[in-house]
Amino acid sequence: MNIQIFHQLHTEGLITDETLDKIKTGEANRPISLTRELKALMYAGVLLLTTGLGIIVYKNLDSIGHLAIVICIALAAACCFAYCAAKAPPFSFQKVDTANILRDYILLLGCMLLLILIGYLQYQYQVFGNRWGMATFVPMVILFISAYYFDHLGVLSLAIVNLAAWAGITVTPLHILQSNDFDDARIIFTGFGLGVLLLVLSFISLRRNIKAHFSFTYKNFGVHILFISAIAAMVHFSSSYAFWFLPLAGLAVFQFLEAKKEKSFYFLVITTLYFYAGISYLVIRFLFQTSFDEGALYLALFYFIVSGLVLALFLIHYNKLFKKAT
Amino acid sequence: MTVYNTATLKNKHIRQHATEAFKRQYINSDTYKNILEKHPVDLYTPNVFVKIGLGILTVFITFCTVGFIALLFNIDNLFKAFLIVMGIVCYVVLEMMAGKKRHYNSGVDNILMAGTVLFISTGLSLGYSVNSPVVLSLVTCIICLWLALRFTDRLAAIAATLTFLSLVFNACVDAGEFTISFFPYVLLLVSGCIYYFSGREERSVKNQVYHPLWQTISVIGLLAFYLSGNYYVVASLTEENYLLQKNSALSFPWFFWTWTMAFPVVCLVIGIQRKKLLLIRADVILIAVSVLTFRYYYSIVAAEAAMVIAGSLLLAASYLLMQYLRTLRCGFVFDNTSADDETENVEGFVIGQTLGGQSRHEQEAKFGGGSFGGAGAGSEY
Numbered sequence: 001m002n003i004q005i006f007h008q009l010h011t012e013g014l015i016t017d018e019t020l021d022k023i024k025t026g027e028a029n030r031p032i033s034l035t036r037e038l039k040a041l042m043y044a045g046v047l048l049l050t051t052g053l054g055i056i057v058y059k060n061l062d063s064i065g066h067l068a069i070v071i072c073i074a075l076a077a078a079c080c081f082a083y084c085a086a087k088a089p090p091f092s093f094q095k096v097d098t099a100n101i102l103r104d105y106i107l108l109l110g111c112m113l114l115l116i117l118i119g120y121l122q123y124q125y126q127v128f129g130n131r132w133g134m135a136t137f138v139p140m141v142i143l144f145i146s147a148y149y150f151d152h153l154g155v156l157s158l159a160i161v162n163l164a165a166w167a168g169i170t171v172t173p174l175h176i177l178q179s180n181d182f183d184d185a186r187i188i189f190t191g192f193g194l195g196v197l198l199l200v201l202s203f204i205s206l207r208r209n210i211k212a213h214f215s216f217t218y219k220n221f222g223v224h225i226l227f228i229s230a231i232a233a234m235v236h237f238s239s240s241y242a243f244w245f246l247p248l249a250g251l252a253v254f255q256f257l258e259a260k261k262e263k264s265f266y267f268l269v270i271t272t273l274y275f276y277a278g279i280s281y282l283v284i285r286f287l288f289q290t291s292f293d294e295g296a297l298y299l300a301l302f303y304f305i306v307s308g309l310v311l312a313l314f315l316i317h318y319n320k321l322f323k324k325a326t
Numbered sequence: 327m328t329v330y331n332t333a334t335l336k337n338k339h340i341r342q343h344a345t346e347a348f349k350r351q352y353i354n355s356d357t358y359k360n361i362l363e364k365h366p367v368d369l370y371t372p373n374v375f376v377k378i379g380l381g382i383l384t385v386f387i388t389f390c391t392v393g394f395i396a397l398l399f400n401i402d403n404l405f406k407a408f409l410i411v412m413g414i415v416c417y418v419v420l421e422m423m424a425g426k427k428r429h430y431n432s433g434v435d436n437i438l439m440a441g442t443v444l445f446i447s448t449g450l451s452l453g454y455s456v457n458s459p460v461v462l463s464l465v466t467c468i469i470c471l472w473l474a475l476r477f478t479d480r481l482a483a484i485a486a487t488l489t490f491l492s493l494v495f496n497a498c499v500d501a502g503e504f505t506i507s508f509f510p511y512v513l514l515l516v517s518g519c520i521y522y523f524s525g526r527e528e529r530s531v532k533n534q535v536y537h538p539l540w541q542t543i544s545v546i547g548l549l550a551f552y553l554s555g556n557y558y559v560v561a562s563l564t565e566e567n568y569l570l571q572k573n574s575a576l577s578f579p580w581f582f583w584t585w586t587m588a589f590p591v592v593c594l595v596i597g598i599q600r601k602k603l604l605l606i607r608a609d610v611i612l613i614a615v616s617v618l619t620f621r622y623y624y625s626i627v628a629a630e631a632a633m634v635i636a637g638s639l640l641l642a643a644s645y646l647l648m649q650y651l652r653t654l655r656c657g658f659v660f661d662n663t664s665a666d667d668e669t670e671n672v673e674g675f676v677i678g679q680t681l682g683g684q685s686r687h688e689q690e691a692k693f694g695g696g697s698f699g700g701a702g703a704g705s706e707y
Contacts, residue, residue: 002529005343014361015353023352030350031659032601034651037610038660041644043677049637055630102645108677109641153670157678216671221678269379294397301394308387312434315379319372 001027035101042105050112057120066124073117080110084150093210096151107150111158115139136166148211156214160198160221167194169225183236191229192247198222223267226251227274234281241285248278263322269315276311280304327475329424330369332535335478337365339534369430381433388416388441406453413445424477431479439473439482460500463493474539483539487546491517495563507574509563510582513554521547545608548593552612555585558619586616601657 003024010020057069084107089096118139121127128134143159146152167190202218205211230248234241252275259267283303287296328335341362348358372380392412395401401408420438423429447466470486473479494516498509505512524547527533528540553559560582564574576582590612597605621632651660 001343001346005340005534006347009340009344009361012364014364015357019353019357023347026350026352031654031657032603033661034606034647034658035661037603037607038644038648038651041610041640042648045637045640045644047637048633048640052630052633052635052637056634059630102648105641153674154677157674161678213670217674217678220671220675265373265375269375273379273382298394298397301390301397304390305387305394308383308390312380312383312387315376315383316370316372319376322373 003027039101039105042102043108046105046109046112050109050116053113054116057116069120070117073113073120077110077113077117080106080113081146084110088150091149092151095211095213103150104152104154107146107152108154111143111146111155114142115158115162133166136162140166147214151211153214153217156217157221160217164194164221164225169194183232185236188229188233188236191225191232195222195226195229199226219267223255223270227270231274231278231281234278238285242282245278245282248275252278260318263325265319265322268318268322272311272315276307280307328478328535329421329476330428330430330478334367334369335535338367338369339537340365341367368428370428371431372433377431377433379433381437384434384437388437392445406449409445409449409452413442413449416441416445420477430477435477436479436481439477439479442473443469443482443485458500459496460493463489463496467493475536478536478539480538480542483542484546487520487543487550490520491550507577510554510560514551517547517550517554521551541604545604548605548608549612552585552589552593552615555582555589556615556619557582557586558622586619590616598656598658 001023006015006020006023009015010017015023053073057073060069084103087100087103118135122132122135128138140159140162143155143162147156147159169187169190198218199222202215202222205215205218227248230244230251233244234248237244252271255267255271256275258264259271280303284300287300287303344353344358344361344365347353348355353361371377395412396405396408399408416438420435420442423432423438424435429435443466446469447462450465451462467486467489470482470489474482474486491513494513495509498505498512521544524540524543528537528544533540557576557579560576564576590609593605593612594609596602597609617636626632627635648660651658653659
């Protein structure tokens with residue numbers, strides 16, 4: 001803080017002599033918190049260590065003694081879980097305020113080691129035989145249990161990613177489009193099912209007050225996967241694209257009302273943008289239904305300019321409304 | 327010079343300080359409200375998500391408008407001039423949005439600024455004999471500098487600093503063989519001056535209007551100061567063309583290696599001594615850069631082994647520091663309190679994104695009951 005600003009406020013008569021002294025003394029003796037920086041370093045450590053271990057195991061599948069790898073990783077994972085269990089506060093369905101940040105990261109490390117271990121065991125020893133689904137189902141169950149027992153949002157995210165992997169799709173937001181073949185009806189319907197399931201879980205978490213703070217994470221994954229599946233359905237089932245617009249519209253209206261109720265800027269923006277993508281697809285299909293002529297191209301560009309402006313005004317309007325309400 | 331009311335920008339700066347003082351419980355709520363009341367701000371700065379949404383829509387509208395006009399007037403032969411005109415149009419709209427609608431970091435103004443720079447520089451670089459890197463970086467620097475001063479924009483300030491450094495580099499290369507071999511030292515001098523003077527202006531109370539700009543330029547100046555002497559950066563720039571290779575600036579490799587390895591450590595010590603959090607954060611990044619530079623030239627162990635070692639060291643170091651800073655030491659502390667819900671949600675998202683991977687379970691091979699008929703009589707298989 002710039003103390004001279006407070007001198008200025010003092011001159012303006014907005015703060016007293018005592019307050020100015022309090023600010024000066026407070027700032028001179030204020031400890032600087034390195035919490036964020038150390039947490040970031042610890043997270044970078046977990047990321048580097050698990051990525052490095054994953055590559056080592058992958059590259060040396062045939063050269064290192066298999067048993068040695070299994071024992072080392074299993075021991076390390078067991079130590080991590082044992083440490084977390086020893087330091088864990090009693091289980092509660094409410095949010096547990098942890099005072100031990102280190103435990104959170106050790107748990108994360110343990111979970112990642114566990115995923116590496118199970119993947120390796122399945123690859124090398126086929127412990128689940130040909131039931132490859134079990135290789136994602138088992139870690140998913142362990143991750144969900146860990147997330148709830150140790151109250152960890154990061155592990156919950158990993159569990160949801162594994163749940164989706166078990167169902168056959170990728171849900172990490174930045175890979176959701178590039179890693180899934182949304183031209184496959186099975187993927188689209190799986191997406192619908194998974195999205196609805198996650199939204200229901202979010203609703204239950206909140207309504208029943210079972211780890212209510214997990215609600216956002218479930219909803220975030222659920223909303224993205226549902227919207228993308230709905231738009232993909234419009235594109236895939238091209239003969240009945242207008243019909244497939246209905247679930248998208250229904251979802252958008254529902255999410256918009258929810259966002260309004262919760263005053264959530266985030267859900268307002270993503271709902272608006274996904275719905276706009278759906279409507280635009282509808283308009284473009286309609287314009288180019290007969291032929292790809294210059295007139296249709298002009299109309300399409302004109303539509304994008306006008307609709308973009310309207311949407312920007314819509315966002316500005318709701319931003320003002322939400323700000324007033326909060 | 328700025329499009330906004332100077333008093334409003336000053337008030338904004340004062341409000342930020344008052345909010346910080348209120349959070350730290352130096353002032354009570356009545357004093358806080360009184361300060362806010364006496365320092366009104368009428369700028370439009372929306373929530374961060376709305377800002378991103380508005381930014382995306384502005385990109386969309388800008389490109390569609392450019393496409394629409396290009397089609398309408400069939401400007402195949404005048405494309406370069408057309409781009410410059412579009413840059414000017416972007417600027418005019420920007421003036422209106424910022425001047426009349428008071429948009430300040432709303433996503434709309436940021437994208438229009440980027441559009442102005444992008445269209446004008448692309449138009450210039452495509453033709454009109456302005457393909458000399460010196461002229462191009464000079465023009466871009468002037469535009470960015472004007473935008474930074476006019477709209478007090480951090481991104482424009484970063485672009486102005488970087489294009490200015492690019493201008494210095496290109497001028498050194500163009501000036502002759504003597505200056506070529508000295509370009510890292512010239513860059514060191516210039517970026518050092520940028521860091522020093524921007525830091526001084528940042529601390530001055532007279533520059534409340536441009537305070538965020540000086541703060542940003544100061545960080546960029548520090549990073550540029552280090553990178554100007556970083557061995558890898560200098561070697562990469564030297565490989566740019568024949569003249570640079572012939573008059574290699576790396577005739578004193580010991581200087582660049584010392585700079586690469588020692589600078590971040592010295593700066594970290596200074597940052598800790600002066601208790602400058604921004605400097606400490608920047609230095610941690612610089613230390614990572616110096617380790618990567620060393621590893622690029624002297625790879626002692628394989629990448630994966632290096633990752634395991636670095637990861638273990640980071641975990642151990644952060645753990646020890648957390649333990650050490652549980653009580654106040656030299657003015658630094660580790661608050662062992664959990665983050666708020668919003669931060670936790672963001673952390674959860676980042677963990678899911680980075681550690682979650684992309685793997686998905688593929689359906690097991692299904693062996694359906696194929697049918698066959700004798701002598702090719704059946705069509706199914």
